[in-house]
Amino acid sequence: MHIDTFQTLADPTRRRVLDALRRGERQVNDLVEEVGIHQSGVSRHLRILHEAGFVTMRPDGQRRLYSLVPTPFRELDEWLTQYRGLWEERLDRFGEALEARQKQRNEKRSEEE
Template structure:
């Protein structure tokens, strides 16, 4: 469970989420992330280090450049954790939908009875 809490703490920062959004487009150099995310170089470097240390981002040297990319594993772990809650809420929503449908049918039956009664009278 500590992984999830750590992951949520890492992604709670809006600057890191912006960097993650930029990296969704594929490998990027720091300068590209700075430009696309609109964050100063020092901030991008600091947040990339945090994302890298937490396992969300990998760095690949390419000559003089360092290319950063998202790693899928922590996102899969988050998805698996969230899936448990999605199943819970989907089951509750299914029950709610069934209850609404039953109420709608009862109202339709009541409306028909009223109409039939007024036609007879």
């Protein structure tokens, strides 16, 4: 995975294009309606996504159908997995601290009664 992955995904319009493609193959005109920008803009974002390996284009007569390529998403998930453990550890410690605090409050209430 390259820094280009993050640069590619940093653009909110490209993320909207990817979201629209999650529902299956789309032609440019379908994406224009879903994303809400001009055809030239959608085409430009599709070109960038294609060059980065996120989408593929399949000709179908006069139409060009675009769809997602799973590989870069898997690579991104594998990269994020390395950091997910860090956050899970922190959340576990936070949960333990909350439980200890709740236990102290319950003990204090019991003593007061």
